[in-house]
Amino acid sequence: MLCAKIPATSANLGPGFDCLGLALNLYNTITVEESSTWQIRLAGKYSTGLPVDESNLVWQTMLFLWKKANHPAPKVTLTLENQIPPARGLGSSSAAIVGGLVVANSLAGSPFSQLELLQMANELEGHPDNVTPALYGGVTLAVETAEGVLPRVLCENSNIHVLVTIPDFLLSTSKSRKVLSPKVDRRDAVFNIAHAGLVIEAFLRNDYKLLKEGMRDRLHQDQRAALVPGLSEALSSALENGAYGSALSGSGPTLLAFLSPEHTQAVSACMLQTFAKHGLNAEAFPLLISSRGAHIL
Structure with a gap:
């Protein structure tokens, strides 16, 4: 069994449109267990209406990474515990994308670095302000360059x-x-x-x-x-x-x-x-x- 924890995020922080963000101590968890049949189970406060078929964003993201890694998709049971409210500005889609990448990377033997996972997350999300703190934690600045997203962690621990x-x-x-x-x-x-x-x-x-x-x-x-x-x-x-x-x-x-x-x-x-x-x-x-x-x- 493998379990991952992904924080909620808040982006922009006022003037930092599409580049500033931070991670919050509110989490989704993804649990993966070997299984004879593939299935998705939902748990947590904000699970109503989420798909349990192969269109699920976490699963689609896992397939995306495995395709890049030439790794076969295993038969697993995914349990998604969602405490981050969807469509509220707290990074629920980023949590799904980053969580799927981290889990799939671990199951594939970690062929990709954290920085490489960030580039994939940005490709899937379309902007880096939420996925960067979801992956790195703390308060972050995401700078888009010709080589990809350059992440900077401005503050890891804060008493605010x-x-x-x-x-x-x-x-x-x-x-x-x-x-x-x-x-x-x-x-x-x-x-x-x-x-x-x-x-x-x-x-x-x-x-x-x-x-x-x-x-x-x-x-x-x-x-x-x-x-x-x-x-x-x-x-x-x-x-x-x-x-x-x-x-x-x-x-x-x-x-x-x-x-x-x-x-x-x-x-x-x-x-x-x-x-x-x-x-x-x-x-x-x-x-x-x-x-x-x-x-x-």
């Missing part, structure tokens, strides 16, 4: 707390990307470059007061506000109640707030109240940054 507030509706990445303008004003590009620099410095120096200004964005959050009722108001209320910084998590609808523990209750209450005012049920819970990416237990 992360409050995630999850509205009770689904928002696919593809739908969230369709509202973005294909062209960017130069002033907005400069704004985001500068503010992404502040976010990076905040984690390199553990100077989290920089996040209040650093997590401001002009490339995607305002455009996506129409998809998440109360978005701007909720982010502002988090700052007013003590959060270091707040942002849309990935493509949403989950919101992310960095804070110290003593502000958790106030920030949670104000964000939930804001969503309720806009007719949305939501849940909020505190997490930590996971220092480890996907790994075999």
Whole structure:
């Protein structure tokens, strides 16, 4: 038997569109057992509606790696325990892809390095901001170069707390990307470059007061506000109640707030109240940054 643990992730961190991300201590697990027949079993809070046939993303990813490695697909039973909510901006598809690659690589005798797995994950996901922290853990910067994705781990361990507030509706990445303008004003590009620099410095120096200004964005959050009722108001209320910084998590609808523990209750209450005012049920819970990416237990 083989078991892998894969963290949830949050991408962009405000201005770091498609390049900044972090791993969270909320996990999916994949268990593989030898079997006389192939099958997929589902477990965990967020399993409803996931396919149990060969179209399952974890299995498709495993087949993808085995094809590259010229390794035959074995008969196995996969048990997928899903604690990461899907289509909420917490990297559920990245967890499936990275988990499938790590498991398949291990079953094939580990022919590929971690860096090679990252290139495959980016190829399958289409952008590296979630798959990089899912694989490496911590707070990461993913730089796309002519040779592939260059991963940089900015911070492995941090004492900062992360409050995630999850509205009770689904928002696919593809739908969230369709509202973005294909062209960017130069002033907005400069704004985001500068503010992404502040976010990076905040984690390199553990100077989290920089996040209040650093997590401001002009490339995607305002455009996506129409998809998440109360978005701007909720982010502002988090700052007013003590959060270091707040942002849309990935493509949403989950919101992310960095804070110290003593502000958790106030920030949670104000964000939930804001969503309720806009007719949305939501849940909020505190997490930590996971220092480890996907790994075999």
